[in-house]
Amino acid sequence: MHTRPPLWLFILAAVLFTTATDEFIIAGVLPSIAADLGVGVGAAGQLVTAFAVAYAVGAPTVAVAADRLPRRTVMVGGLALFAAANLAAAAAPGFWALAAARVAAALCAAAVTGAAFATAAGAAPEGRQGRYLATTTAGMTAALIGGVPLGAWLAGAADWRATFVFVAVVAAGAAAGLRVSAPKVAGSAPAPLRERLRPLAAPAVLRLVGATFLAASGGLMFYSYLSAFAAETASGAYAVLTGLLFTVGVAGMAGAVLSGRWADAFGPQRALAGVLGGHAVALALLAVFAWADWGGAWLLFPLVAVWGLYAWALTPPMQGSVITAAGPEHGMTAMSMNIAALYLGTGAAGALGGAVVEAAGAPWIPAASAVLMLGSFALALRPAVAAARTATAHEAKANEGDGATGVECATAAPPGTPCAP
Known part of the structure; x- marks a missing residue:
């Protein structure tokens, strides 16, 4: 009988919610950023491109560099740097400073996301890896449904800089939660x-x-x-x-x-x-x-x-x-x-x-x-x-092994596993 999913799994979903929100949130505040920093909307839109390219190019590189570290260390440290990068974005005095902060946030997000998926898969109970990965992934979907609209609302109620503060606060909270609850999943040998x-x-x-x-x-x-x-x-x-x-x-x-x-x-x-x-x-x-x-x-x-x-x-x-x-x-x-x-x-x-x-x-x-x-x-x-x-082939071998009796083992094996003769 499976127990209910652990707290850290839902925190991983919050992590993916945070990184995905940070990626897409620019779309809802482009006009405000352009007006405040004195650039065109088209130029401000390149902040989306900068984040995506930095993430795509940096993800494998960062993963190789962090591969030997424990996954919890990568996530907690990466989220702390991710929060700092978003605070730097909130305080950016100009376009290029904001672009640099977005690139830094993307590299941190790449490291954190890879470690989050590796943790969900590596710490999942036998036969539940798919569900654990699905719960983690749900955070990305929730970002499209709730995170981006919330960021746009914050920009209207306060300022576009408030959206990056919001992302930083959620990231810091997720880092604290993982620090005390995440399982110990070792890095590669x-x-x-x-x-x-x-x-x-x-x-x-x-x-x-x-x-x-x-x-x-x-x-x-x-x-x-x-x-x-x-x-x-x-x-x-x-x-x-x-x-x-x-x-x-x-x-x-x-x-x-x-x-x-x-x-x-x-x-x-x-x-x-x-x-x-x-x-x-x-x-x-x-x-x-x-x-x-x-x-x-x-x-x-x-x-x-x-x-x-x-x-x-x-x-x-x-x-x-x-x-x-x-x-x-x-x-x-x-x-x-x-x-x-x-x-x-x-x-x-x-x-x-x-x-x-x-x-x-x-x-x-x-x-x-x-x-x-x-x-x-x-x-x-x-x-x-x-x-x-x-x-x-495995099913045929199992049927041969139990003599096609259909008798199930009363052990820790998954339901339906035939007993060895």
């Missing part, structure tokens, strides 16, 4: 630099990193241009855009939780293939919706809900698959590279989506996204098939 870098060149890991990049590019392309797509394909959709975004948030939270259960039940590789396949089908249905000119938000809502369910179900099985491919001893480095691919895909989504809109129009966005998602599915299919064959 001492090894030459070449050995620590091995996951960065492993074909199985690179295949999954490529799948993450394509999935992020395809899924976030549709999300980035949802308002434009709705405006052109569903009459009166602008009036219900807030409802559509709320639908995505609710469906995304459900997807993040359910995918963890799928990963535990079927294995992360098979769950990942199922999520990517479902995501591709959802995007294809949205493309048909646009091409068939059905119109009306009444049909767009359920289609977007199905899409949101699969779109936000990606991370738990993907991170679990990466850990399986790299091995627990290289998990933090491999997961950091995977997170970097997620951020690079996020950046590519906006550029690719813009090109599609300019060339063919917003109704073609889901079709282009579906093509990228099919590519991601193809990369994830091979490990899923291998995992299915392994599971079938």
